[in-house]
Amino acid sequence: MSLVDASGRKAGNYTGLREQLAGYGFLAPWLLGFFVLTLGPALFSLYMSMTDAGLMGDPQWVGTENYVRIATDDPRFWTAINVTFTFVLLSVPLKLVFALAIAVALNKGLRGLTLFRAIFYLPSLIGGSVAIAVLWRQVFSGDGLLNQALNALFGYEGPSWISNPSTSLYTLVLLAIWQFGSSMIIFLAGLRQIPQDMYEAASIDGAGRGRQFFKITLPLLTPVIFFNAVILTIDAFKAFTSAFVISDGSGGPIDSTLFYTLYLYQEAFTNFRFGYASALAWVLVAIIAVFTALSFSTARYWVHYDD
Structure with a gap:
């Protein structure tokens, strides 16, 4: 090998190393945030979930005792699961349809x-x-705007919808549905990508707007629906x-x-059972992971991509 080739290779290696170091330098803030603010606390929370950590004293290792208690000896956990699942099963489909x-x-x-998009x-x-x-x-509330409107229009004396156990959860479902703007913007972007000539061809063949919606719009919009649903x-x-x-903060009446996250908060910052709350957090992670995995595993049966 000539001296020229050797010096050229060394210069090339030095340039490549410098570019790699520059790349890692730009990635350093994200890497620092990931390891210090995300991965580190997550691993520490996993360790805490295996202890009886509280406000005072050193945490003692208890293994899977917290998880066993969650599954077998905590009725409020199952109440929180029932409330949360009801909220999810009601709010998500209704929010998708409305958006x-x-x-x-x-x-x-x-x-x-543009103005309507901003308002919504x-x-x-x-x-x-x-x-x-x-x-x-x-x-x-009992004397709130809704009851005042019902009384003025229909003479109906409504209850306190928030304080009634039969209706309190549904008020939160309505609040969730009201926050439909993000999903609406994504749906609108998806609708803009559907070729208009498909609708023109369907109109020539005699298809009405309802048939066009179910035969063209919905199938081509399934990737967007899937994304929004997840x-x-x-x-x-x-x-x-x-x-x-x-x-x-009580989860009442x-x-x-009693949402799952609210119950987790109560265990951690009201009862100061940090170890048990950490176990509840990891159970929530597992539940979300299972639902996400099921969504992706069933997507191939109803989500239609261009190919």
Whole structure:
């Protein structure tokens, strides 16, 4: 090998190493955040779930005792599971339907479309805030706006929808549905990608709007529906603020709004059973993982891609 070739190879190796170091330098903030703020606390939480850690004293290793207790000796855990699953099964499909309906309506070429999109998207920005949860509690209270409207229009003396165990959860479902803006924007983007010549060909063949919707729009929109369904399901399992504010952190009345995350919060920051709360957190991770895996495993039967 000549001296020229050797020096050229060394220069090339040095340039490649410098580029790699520059790449890792740009990745350093993300890597630091991932290991310090995400992976590290997650692994520490997994360790905590195997202990009886509390507010005072050193945590003692108990193995899988917390998980056994969750499955066999904690009735409030099953109450929280029932409330959360009911919330997910009601809010996610209704939110999808409502968001898709608004997106289809906005896709008709309305004048001022940008303004309408901003107005409908606004609840998604502010709907998860404490202020909106407080407002929601006032609207559905015994002397709230809803009952005032019912009394003025129909002479009906409505109950306190928030304080009634039979209706309190449904008020939170309505609040979740009201925050449909993000899903609507994604649906609207998907609708804009459907070729218009398919609708023109279907119209020539005599297909009405209903048939076009079920034979063209829905099949071609299934990837977007799948994406929104997965994201909304994960978000619904993690719902916390509305139940915490509306029930004053108790999950009442009679645990009718005891979301899983709210029960986890109570165990950690009210009862100071940090080890047990960590175990509850990992059970929630497992539940979300199972639902996500089931969604992806069944997607091939109903999600239609271009190929």
